[in-house]
Amino acid sequence: MKILAQFMGVFNLDKCLGCNACTVACKNLWTNRDGTEYMYWNNVETRPGPGYPLEWEDQEKYRGGWILTRDGKLKLAIGGRIARLLELFHNPYLPTIDDYFEPFTFTYDNLISATQSDKQPVAEPISLVSGKKMEIRLGPNWNDDLAGGSEAILKDPNIKKLENKIKTDFENAFMMYLPRICNHCLNPACVAACPAGAMYKREEDGIVLNDQNKCRGWRFCVAACPYKKVYYNWVTGKAEKCILCYPRLETGQIPACFHECVGRIRYLGVVLYDADRVEWAASARDPKEIIDRHLEIIQNPFDENVIKNAKENGITDDFIEAAQRTPVYKMIKVWKIALPLHPEFRTLPMIWYIPPLSPLVENIRVKSDEEFFPIVDHMRIPIEYLANMFTAGDTEKIKEALKKLIGLRIYMRQKRLGKKIDERVIKETSLTEEDLEEMYKVLAIARLEDRFVIPTAHKEKALSIFEETLAPEYIQGNRGLEHTSRRDLRLRRK
Structure with a gap:
């Protein structure tokens, strides 16, 4: 028996308003950079519906999570190392940009700078990826509040097994909200699938993180996560995901999406x-x-x-x-x-x-x-x-x-x-x-x-990390640097 600690969350769906205050808090804090326009580390889905990315629950399509072999062993659904190597340059189980949505903005400047004309100036949608004009077919929270509309309900993988039991007429429609973040699993498939060792689970509190310095952008973590809560930043070429606001947790603060929940x-x-x-x-x-x-x-x-x-x-x-x-x-x-x-x-x-x-x-x-x-x-x-x-x-x-x-x-x-x-x-x-x-x-x-019962991180544990990685004589000559980052210490040592 080896007892470890793990942060765990519970969401009471009986009280969720679908207001997306949690989504806005996370988006403003963590994914407001180039390449993260389509990322929603926290999102609220209206159910029944296809979810985000589209039909993420359909593992026949995406092959996420684990499967059990005949001899009772766990195996990644996307395959072993050889299978993943063969799919290095073409992974058929990755969501495409169309499964999320192509991020877009509008030509707002045209409303001001348009030349005089008999026609009303219009702000047209343009892609944030290509910069070209585009037709909007999907967007964030695209299926919000459809209450099981016939178009959305049939795209829900959970509905496909129950098509004969569920009616889509208005009087029998039903709706619920499902807020989602990274589950910080005990047996994370994303960690097991990463060939670079960039994805890891912190032993002290169970938070699953991605080391940006080690990440090579192979995106096996994206394919392996059955909840599709790992994203690829096409600007930096790195994978990114929910970090459970660990800088806040370490100081006893509540994660942003948890704190802002109305x-x-x-x-x-x-x-x-x-x-x-x-x-x-x-x-x-x-x-x-x-x-x-x-x-x-x-x-x-x-x-x-x-x-x-x-x-x-x-x-x-x-x-x-x-x-x-x-x-x-x-x-x-x-x-x-x-x-x-x-x-x-x-x-x-x-x-x-x-x-x-x-x-x-x-x-x-x-x-x-x-x-x-x-x-x-x-x-x-x-x-x-x-x-x-x-x-x-x-x-x-x-x-x-x-x-x-x-x-x-x-x-x-x-x-x-x-x-x-x-x-x-x-x-x-x-x-x-x-x-x-x-x-x-x-x-x-x-x-x-x-x-929210949140213990703070321990400074002595952080110091022990420094002492394990830096020469003892350097530590003795540089006491008082407890608040200096590990990277800064390396630079000072050089």
């Missing part, structure tokens, strides 16, 4: 996991078992043996304390109301989602609160659709999560109205009254410090 749907904290069993968790024969194995390797932060092992592996007391205080652990493992996005990709993502409740398909008269549980199957968002996204098709896990969310509403309603709490609510949800009270505080009225 609906307060986001939670971030530290969990402890057994690194020695990651491969075992991702290698389940039945994809529906992956979630259970994933939960099994996430350890109880109050267990004395876990704490002892974590300290032996360099996990500091404040990280352990953060793991004990964060509500993320309870949401995924105690209450079991959060689920991973496409566990069948076998990357063990560390951004989990609370599935959304939805209105009923038809008007069903409910005589009492006790009848709310059977009508989970009659909700407008089909259980099978949510299962295809979050549980590899296991509808029971979706039903259990939705029952607990409904049970919480029934419990709080009865309590506020001064009614006796119906024991059926406790029995059906498998939760105690204490659990329901705490769930209400976490999901409804949690403060900023309750939703």
